[in-house]
Amino acid sequence: MTDAKDFKLVIIGGGEDKKADKKILKEVVKLAGGKEARIGIVTTATKLPEEVGQEYEKLFKDMGVSEVNTINIGGRKTSDIHGTIDKIMDYSCLFFSGGDQLRISSIIGGTDFHNLIHDYRREGRIIAGTSAGASMMSQIMIVEGDDEEAPARCTIKLAPGMGLIDGVVIDQHFNQRGRIGRLFAAVAQNPSILGIGIDEDTAIVVEGNEKFSVIGNGVVTVVDGRHIEYTNITEQYPDDPLALTNVTVHILPERYGYNLIDKTAIIISEKH
Amino acid sequence: MTDAKDFKLVIIGGGEDKKADKKILKEVVKLAGGKEARIGIVTTATKLPEEVGQEYEKLFKDMGVSEVNTINIGGRKTSDIHGTIDKIMDYSCLFFSGGDQLRISSIIGGTDFHNLIHDYRREGRIIAGTSAGASMMSQIMIVEGDDEEAPARCTIKLAPGMGLIDGVVIDQHFNQRGRIGRLFAAVAQNPSILGIGIDEDTAIVVEGNEKFSVIGNGVVTVVDGRHIEYTNITEQYPDDPLALTNVTVHILPERYGYNLIDKTAIIISEKH
Numbered sequence: 353m354t355d356a357k358d359f360k361l362v363i364i365g366g367g368e369d370k371k372a373d374k375k376i377l378k379e380v381v382k383l384a385g386g387k388e389a390r391i392g393i394v395t396t397a398t399k400l401p402e403e404v405g406q407e408y409e410k411l412f413k414d415m416g417v418s419e420v421n422t423i424n425i426g427g428r429k430t431s432d433i434h435g436t437i438d439k440i441m442d443y444s445c446l447f448f449s450g451g452d453q454l455r456i457s458s459i460i461g462g463t464d465f466h467n468l469i470h471d472y473r474r475e476g477r478i479i480a481g482t483s484a485g486a487s488m489m490s491q492i493m494i495v496e497g498d499d500e501e502a503p504a505r506c507t508i509k510l511a512p513g514m515g516l517i518d519g520v521v522i523d524q525h526f527n528q529r530g531r532i533g534r535l536f537a538a539v540a541q542n543p544s545i546l547g548i549g550i551d552e553d554t555a556i557v558v559e560g561n562e563k564f565s566v567i568g569n570g571v572v573t574v575v576d577g578r579h580i581e582y583t584n585i586t587e588q589y590p591d592d593p594l595a596l597t598n599v600t601v602h603i604l605p606e607r608y609g610y611n612l613i614d615k616t617a618i619i620i621s622e623k624h
Numbered sequence: 625m626t627d628a629k630d631f632k633l634v635i636i637g638g639g640e641d642k643k644a645d646k647k648i649l650k651e652v653v654k655l656a657g658g659k660e661a662r663i664g665i666v667t668t669a670t671k672l673p674e675e676v677g678q679e680y681e682k683l684f685k686d687m688g689v690s691e692v693n694t695i696n697i698g699g700r701k702t703s704d705i706h707g708t709i710d711k712i713m714d715y716s717c718l719f720f721s722g723g724d725q726l727r728i729s730s731i732i733g734g735t736d737f738h739n740l741i742h743d744y745r746r747e748g749r750i751i752a753g754t755s756a757g758a759s760m761m762s763q764i765m766i767v768e769g770d771d772e773e774a775p776a777r778c779t780i781k782l783a784p785g786m787g788l789i790d791g792v793v794i795d796q797h798f799n800q801r802g803r804i805g806r807l808f809a810a811v812a813q814n815p816s817i818l819g820i821g822i823d824e825d826t827a828i829v830v831e832g833n834e835k836f837s838v839i840g841n842g843v844v845t846v847v848d849g850r851h852i853e854y855t856n857i858t859e860q861y862p863d864d865p866l867a868l869t870n871v872t873v874h875i876l877p878e879r880y881g882y883n884l885i886d887k888t889a890i891i892i893s894e895k896h
Contacts, residue, residue: 502823530804571775
């Protein structure tokens with residue numbers, strides 16, 4: 353269970369702008385300490401760790417960050433080697449790249465490095481992740497599911513995530529890949545779990561288990577299933593389409609946010 | 625304004641099965657009188673009226689329908705010619721093919737044929753339509769909008785439809801093309817309008833302005849905006865992403881339906 357009150361996560365829906373405004377990456381840098389930031393790029397999710405690591409190293413360095421390194425943990429043994437972990441003990445931010453979220457959970461889950469991530473989080477250091485690095489944040493994560501399909505029980509496969517935020521399931525590349533069906537299917541399985549669909553070049557900045565605010569160019573879709581009246585999720589043959597009535601949905605762009613305790617949308621700031 | 629109480633519409637989200645079960649086309653035939661059905665295929669939406677007309681003629685004939693003809697109205701003049709209309713006076717069902725819904729409204733809108741469609745509807749004859757032929761059914765229809773994009777004011781263009789059903793806006797190929805963003809944008813403009821997104825090989829059978837039931841292999845997504853709390857639709861620059869909070873969504877597969885008066889989801893029948 354997560355317990356720290358003041359932790360900060362930056363959860364990015366993939367495809368964050370790396371050329372123009374770099375609004376989201378700038379926010380990561382700002383939260384991590386600005387020029388004093390010390391960012392560790394965790395490339396476990398990708399099969400191209402060197403390319404991806406180098407890309408983010410260059411990006412963050414060009415933004416004035418003094419210390420950026422790639423932490424290439426590609427197998428469970430590396431993840432447990434104390435030397436590797438000692439070297440990365442003093443980052444102000446861990447940034448998880450995209451790739452496959454199941455690589456993150458299966459390689460890092462339960463290792464010393466997993467404990468370190470939780471220590472970091474408790475200490476208020478920034479944990480950021482994009483795409484697969486976003487999905488892995490929650491207790492339970494979507495690892496597979498059909499895009500652009502009618503919601504059905506079988507369109508979704510869930511797995512235990514890294515447990516950095518409670519009570520939510522996160523999906524990314526959300527509107528771009530037509531994923532609302534699979535998020536509905538996830539929420540239908542247990543409506544106490546809040547579904548959060550994050551668009552490309554869009555992020556949520558989570559402040560403890562209390563609230564998040566939205567930044568970037570797309571929207572965040574929140575699926576609140578607490579008031580569901582009917583669902584057929586337990587009745588049907590697996591390929592049957594899902595029934596789900598009375599789901600509450602919020603579409604939140606920048607300047608909007610969400611109160612995770614009251615489960616209500618909030619306006620963070622007026623347009624300047 | 626529509627007024628007839630007992631009209632029946634079959635509104636199909638495109639891509640209806642034409643090879644295996646033909647569940648939806650069978651329902652059209654059944655409602656139109658079974659073997660006694662007299663079906664007129666209206667090919668106005670498509671630029672390939674002959675091919676499309678022939679395809680549906682063969683399909684319906686193979687299903688035992690005795691009288692099927694293509695009504696090829698390709699311009700406003702044809703639409704007004706009494707001879708053409710007289711010939712089609714005794715169909716039990718008009719079936720509108722896919723194509724471009726703006727062709728239907730711009731070619732048929734306001735002509736004698738448009739009046740005839742309304743007469744048919746009042747008389748309880750079946751009006752069916754697929755894809756563009758689905759979109760055109762409502763008072764206001766979606767003619768253009770980005771698929772798989774975050775909802776934004778500018779992602780949607782609306783136009784006056786054929787007015788066969790009140791108070792709704794219909795979108796088709798719904799989950800298959802990731803269109804929930806544009807349906808949210810349509811509903812945000814006037815939350816009194818109910819958004820209905822119909823998947824491929826899925827249809828709603830509308831009974832008056834009272835209710836509809838779902839048939840087919842996908843789902844129907846109902847977007848009810850009456851309880852929206854915040855939206856930025858009037859505030860933003862056109863390309864800004866949309867904010868929309870507290871939207872109610874229902875996901876309805878076969879055996880489910882919707883009460884258009886109470887605005888509640890209903891179970892039509894239990895699984896047999």
